[in-house]
């Protein structure tokens with residue numbers, strides 16, 4: 001078996017679809033399933049594997065370069081994949097964690113990832129063509145993968161996730177940061193189905209523009225609810241912390257506060273508001289990301 005087949009064989013795909021019936025107000029009016037992409041792999045986080053899958057399966061780069069913060073789920077998933085596939089990876093990390101490495105950075109070091117710490121100004125150049133060309137040349141004709149793994153090819157893997165859902169559904173909910181995950185979902189919906197994104201950062205209009213760049217204007221019903229970022233990206237007010245702790249005690253699976261916590265917080269509120277028509281079949285995408293909460 002080659003390295004790629006071996007890595008693919010270690011994935012739990014298709015991911016399971018789990019009935020979810022919390023004792024929340026309004027939950028008995030609808031039917032909810034959680035698409036457990038958090039279970040795809042114990043190390044590679046759900047939607048980050050989905051976004052990388054097509055690129056890793058169809059290209060054989062000499063080397064790779066990508067970008068992220070010190071807790072990045074994307075660098076974590078890519079770092080593990082690069083180690084398993086034997087493709088050298090350079091991680092351009094925003095900030096300097098050399099004195100006190102995060103658990104994510106420690107994992108990257110264990111996987112022989114070359115880490116380059118950069119300041120904010122340099123990090124801002126992560127999409128500037130001249131800078132990327134320099135990086136590519138410096139690192140052995142490397143394949144450059146954008147922050148979050150979010151590029152057009154990422155939509156293939158997200159689309160496969162939607163295709164795995166064989167039951168009829170009306171709406172699918174997912175957290176939104178760079179927008180590629182929601183875009184990949186929207187691409188695969190029929191015209192009677194809806195995608196509802198939950199913005200995890202302050203980004204009214206901005207998040208919509210990120211999603212739109214990946215999809216055609218014809219794409220059907222989708223929207224992003226901006227009421228649940230709870231202060232901004234990775235901001236965790238104490239109510240959210242408590243919500244996650246209580247959720248994790250009561251439920252059979254775990255959420256973290258940056259993505260899935262805000263998603264389920266939003267779900268609870270939307271049910272209370274009777275946002276979904278009675279009898280709706282709702283899919284909630286658990287995108288994983290539990291490593292980031294360490």
Ligand SMILES: *Cc1c(COP(=O)(O)O)cnc(C)c1O
Nearest residue numbers: 073177178179181259287288289
């Ligand atoms: C990156 C990430 C998201 C956001 O996905 P985008 O495609 O960037 O919108 C959601 N959940 C988790 C766990 C993530 O790591």
